[in-house]
Amino acid sequence: MAEIIVPELAESITEGTIAQWLKQPGDTIEKGEFIVELETDKVNVEVISEEAGVVSELLFAEGDTVQVGQVIAIVGAGSGSAAPAAPKPSAETKASEAPASTPSEAPKAAEVVENNNEQDRTIASPAARKLAREKGINLSEISPVDPMGRVRVQDVAAHGSAPAKAATPAPTPAKAAGQEDDGRFTREKMSRRRQTIASRLLEVRQSTAMLTTFNEIDMTNVMALRSRKKDKFFEENDVRLGFMSFFTKAVVAALKKYPYVNSQIDGDYIVKNNFYDIGIAVSTEGGLVVPIVRDADRKNFAEIEGNIGELAKKARDNKLALSDMSGGSFTITNGGVFGSLLSTPILNGTQVGILGMHTIQKRPIAVGDEVQIRPMMYVALSYDHRVIDGKDSVGFLKTVKELLENPEDLMLNS
CATH class of the missing domain: 2.40.50.100 (RNA polymerase II/Efflux pump adaptor protein, barrel-sandwich hybrid domain)
Known part of the structure; x- marks a missing residue:
C-alpha cells in the first residue's frame, strides 16, 4: 500500500x-x-x-x-x-x-x-x-x-456545439427583504487563482503609494520598420516580429537609465536589481498570469519574440511552471489587444513599476506646422511613489517613447 x-x-x-x-x-x-x-x-x-x-x-x-x-x-x-x-x-x-x-x-x-x-x-x-x-x-x-x-x-x-449536461444547481445568493427568487442571479465560487489575484491586487493598493503617469507614442516609424522587416525576419528566425520585442527592448534601455524603476522595497532598504527579467502579462481563462522573459537585456529581438510566444502558449495550455513566473523585476501589460484605449495598470507584487500598452488608434496630430493623421498609442507607467519620484517616472516613460519613435536606433543598440 x-x-x-x-x-x-x-x-x-x-x-x-x-x-x-x-x-x-x-x-x-x-x-x-x-x-x-x-x-x-x-x-x-x-x-x-x-x-x-x-x-x-x-x-x-x-x-x-x-x-x-x-x-x-x-x-x-x-x-x-x-x-x-x-x-x-x-x-x-x-x-x-x-x-x-x-x-x-x-x-x-x-x-x-x-x-x-x-x-x-x-x-x-x-x-x-x-x-x-x-x-x-x-x-x-x-x-x-x-x-x-x-x-x-x-x-x-x-466541440463547443455539443449539448451541455445538466449542471447541479448552484446555491442562490442571500435574498434581500421582499426579493423574489426569479433566477436573476447565479453564484459562482471564485477559483483559488482568482481569489489570490483579488487579494494580492487589494494588498498592492493598500501597501503602496501608487501613482500613474501617461504619455503617447507615435507608432508610425515602428510600424513602418516592422512592415519592411517582418518577412525577412520570419524567414531567418522562424518567429514573427511583433510589437512586444520593441517595447521590451525599449523598457530595458529605460530601466538602465532609471535604475530605481527596476527595484523593490525590502524593509528600510531599496534593492536595485542588476538584472532585467521582464514579466509579460498574459490573459488566460483562469485569470491573468505573468510569465518572465529572463535576462531580456542579453536577448535579441528574435529570442524575445520566441520566448514570449512559448510562454503565451504554455499559459493558454495551462502548462506554466512555477519557475516560469517567479521573480521578475518589471512588468509590461497590453490591454490594447482587447481594445483598451487608456487604463491604469496595477503594480505586480513587490515590483515598483509596470508599463501599460494600449490600442493603436489613428488620430490628428500636429507635426511641425501641419496636422497629420498618425497611428498613436497611449502608454501608462504606474509606479510606487515611495521609491520613484515624478522626475524619474516621467523621464522613464519619455525614454520609452523616444526609443519607439526611433526604432532603428533601438535595433542597432540592442
Missing part, C-alpha cells in the same frame, strides 16, 4: 485545491502516472503515483482544499478488479439506495453510470478534462485530431 501525498509545491505555496481526479477507485495506475491535478495560487500541478497498483481510496473530493504533506489518496496492490468507496457516492450507489423506481427510471441510472465510465476511459490531457467539465461536454463524444486518440484542449474547444 502507498500513500499519495501533496508534494512540496513552492516556497510560498502551502496548499492547493483538487481540480480533478485523473484516476478513480478501482483504476490501475503505473508508477509515475498522474493521479490528480491540483490547482494552486499560480499554476496547476499534476501529482504522480510513486507506486504501481490499484487506486484503493480517494480521501478528498474535487474542490477540496488540501495542505502540503497531506495524504489525499491510497494506492494498493492488485489488478483493479474491485472499486472501494470514493469520497462521494457514485450514481450507481445512489440508485441502489433510492426508493424503488419506475421501469423507465432504472435505465436512466444505468445510462449515467455507463456514460461516466466511457468518459473516464477517454485519453485526455488534464487541461482538456477541465475545459470539458466546465463546458459540460462528455469527453467520449469528442473526435480528437490526435491519431493516437488523445483529446486536447483544441478538440474540446472545437
